[in-house]
Amino acid sequence: MEHNISIIELISLELYLGSISFIIGTLFFIIILQKLRLKKIKILLYTILQIISSIIITSIIHIIWNPHYDIMFSFIFLPNIIAEVITISSLLFIIKNIVSKLTIHLKDKKMPTETSDDILKWIRLE
Numbered sequence: 001m002e003h004n005i006s007i008i009e010l011i012s013l014e015l016y017l018g019s020i021s022f023i024i025g026t027l028f029f030i031i032i033l034q035k036l037r038l039k040k041i042k043i044l045l046y047t048i049l050q051i052i053s054s055i056i057i058t059s060i061i062h063i064i065w066n067p068h069y070d071i072m073f074s075f076i077f078l079p080n081i082i083a084e085v086i087t088i089s090s091l092l093f094i095i096k097n098i099v100s101k102l103t104i105h106l107k108d109k110k111m112p113t114e115t116s117d118d119i120l121k122w123i124r125l126e
Contacts, residue, residue: 010062014062021080022084025054029091030047032092033047036095053091058079061083
């Protein structure tokens with residue numbers, strides 16, 4: 001028997017089932033970001049990005065999950081745990097490697113004031 005469910009109902013079900021996992025994952029992510037000594041606005045933006053991406057990945061995992069296996073392990077919603085691990089590790093990799101190097105690279109370069117060609121080279125980080 002096949003049941004039709006809207007995407008909003010699916011997301012609300014995932015938020016209900018994975019509420020404990022979302023809270024624990026978000027608190028863990030905030031603690032790690034505070035140890036990186038980021039500004040509070042950046043911590044807030046990265047946390048919002050983490051929550052949204054975790055919800056999207058949880059929805060994808062829930063849709064492709066084999067229905068013959070249980071998706072709950074006690075109070076733990078398994079697709080959410082998988083999504084939290086993926087999003088937290090990928091966002092930390094991006095923050096530590098890509099964003100920090102780009103910020104350091106931009107701080108080292110002085111903005112030219114002479115010609116438009118120099119400004120274009122500065123923008124392209126050449």
